[in-house]
Amino acid sequence: MSAKTTRDHIVEAANQLFYHQGYEHTSFSHIADAVQISRGNFYYHFKSKDEILDAVIDARLANTRKMLEQWEAEGDSPEDRIRSFIHILIVNRNPIKRYGCPVGTLCTELAKLNHASKTEANRLFTLFRTWLRRQFTLLGHKSDADALAMHLLARSQGVATLANAFHDEKFIRQEVKQMCDWLESYTKGAECDGK
Amino acid sequence: MSAKTTRDHIVEAANQLFYHQGYEHTSFSHIADAVQISRGNFYYHFKSKDEILDAVIDARLANTRKMLEQWEAEGDSPEDRIRSFIHILIVNRNPIKRYGCPVGTLCTELAKLNHASKTEANRLFTLFRTWLRRQFTLLGHKSDADALAMHLLARSQGVATLANAFHDEKFIRQEVKQMCDWLESYTKGAECDGK
Numbered sequence: 001m002s003a004k005t006t007r008d009h010i011v012e013a014a015n016q017l018f019y020h021q022g023y024e025h026t027s028f029s030h031i032a033d034a035v036q037i038s039r040g041n042f043y044y045h046f047k048s049k050d051e052i053l054d055a056v057i058d059a060r061l062a063n064t065r066k067m068l069e070q071w072e073a074e075g076d077s078p079e080d081r082i083r084s085f086i087h088i089l090i091v092n093r094n095p096i097k098r099y100g101c102p103v104g105t106l107c108t109e110l111a112k113l114n115h116a117s118k119t120e121a122n123r124l125f126t127l128f129r130t131w132l133r134r135q136f137t138l139l140g141h142k143s144d145a146d147a148l149a150m151h152l153l154a155r156s157q158g159v160a161t162l163a164n165a166f167h168d169e170k171f172i173r174q175e176v177k178q179m180c181d182w183l184e185s186y187t188k189g190a191e192c193d194g195k
Numbered sequence: 196m197s198a199k200t201t202r203d204h205i206v207e208a209a210n211q212l213f214y215h216q217g218y219e220h221t222s223f224s225h226i227a228d229a230v231q232i233s234r235g236n237f238y239y240h241f242k243s244k245d246e247i248l249d250a251v252i253d254a255r256l257a258n259t260r261k262m263l264e265q266w267e268a269e270g271d272s273p274e275d276r277i278r279s280f281i282h283i284l285i286v287n288r289n290p291i292k293r294y295g296c297p298v299g300t301l302c303t304e305l306a307k308l309n310h311a312s313k314t315e316a317n318r319l320f321t322l323f324r325t326w327l328r329r330q331f332t333l334l335g336h337k338s339d340a341d342a343l344a345m346h347l348l349a350r351s352q353g354v355a356t357l358a359n360a361f362h363d364e365k366f367i368r369q370e371v372k373q374m375c376d377w378l379e380s381y382t383k384g385a386e387c388d389g390k
Contacts (some may be wrong), residue, residue, distance in 0.1 A: 021307050021308065022304060022308065024220050025219050025307070098306070100303050100306065100307070105307065107356075107359070108300050108303065108359060109304070111293070111295065111360070112217040112220070112295070112300065113220055114216075122361070125360050147369060150361075150370075151370065151373070154354050154356070154357045154370060155350060157353040157356040158348075158349035158354070158356070159353070161299045161302075161303060161352040162320070162345060162352060164302070165302045165306070165317045166317070171345055175345075
């Protein structure tokens with residue numbers, strides 16, 4: 001027995017469609033068809049596509065927080081945890097090759113639309129940034145922890161964009177390896193300074 | 196006296212609008228309004244938005260080729276020329292902060308739309324990739340020239356995506372400096388090997 005409500009199903013379907021075909025291209029009909037509910041039932045839950053977008057962003061924020069907490073719990077060290085972040089490029093390589101990064105592509109689209117929810121969507125990036133910054137701080141970095149977090153976030157975004165254009169898995173794996181090597185060089189530096 | 200035709204004006208306006216607000220969001224009307232021509236005149240030149248898109252991609256390919264040729268002519272060394280590539284992040288920082296990279300964001304959008312012209316748009320990336328690869332080859336790199344080209348392209352894309360989300364000019368400048376440092380380390384290596 002699923003505890004999921006009709007509202008949950010709508011948000012899930014919209015989340016997938018926004019990711020796969022873009023927010024602007026996705027219509028109310030696309031979402032209602034995917035959930036297989038009547039227009040009446042649909043409008044009972046959401047009056048506009050903007051409302052659905054806000055619910056999708058909320059769901060993504062909640063899912064991201066959950067994922068980061070899980071990495072936090074499972075990783076034995078900050079280095080391990082940062083490696084979990086780097087490895088989502090491999091874990092999610094198939095959707096990334098087809099649709100790019102869900103965070104980057106949504107933020108980019110909403111920026112172009114100058115959409116009222118763009119700031120809210122950017123909080124997805126901020127979640128990763130703050131979490132990564134904390135890991136680098138735990139590794140002994142202070143003034144440069146935020147720059148290191150932004151650097152890694154940028155590299156990961158760039159790999160997703162080019163993987164989407166060139167569908168090249170070998171490229172993803174090479175870049176992931178380089179990011180891990182880069183991380184190792186910073187870890188060693190921190191250990192030397194801090195211990 | 197301008198030699199520009201009405202068709203050129205339409206393509207230019209569409210190019211800007213696709214960049215600023217996205218392809219899907221831009222309508223025939225938006226473009227006609229920007230060019231200030233009648234619907235009749237407009238339809239005489241283009242029958243569909245897809246046709247305009249193809250013309251926009253052709254224009255971007257031509258402009259990119261021209262820019263790369265200019266960097267080629269002006270740069271005293273391959274290193275200088277690659278630096279020209281890295282520095283477009285600073286030269287174009289204001290539009291990038293508002294709208295992201297014109298190449299990356301168009302390719303990403305067309306991939307999501309599974310648009311017939313997505314392969315053609317990806318040729319914009321391929322132009323940069325081939326050009327950068329050649330510069331790295333001239334620097335003495337052989338088997339890794341393409342990987343270095345893709346790495347730099349990815350880093351540049353990632354910086355554009357995060358600059359668009361966070362509007363942070365300091366971040367752009369820091370990353371550009373790091374890319375130049377990275378380039379220098381590879382130049383020195385190549386010089387040691389090759390000379």
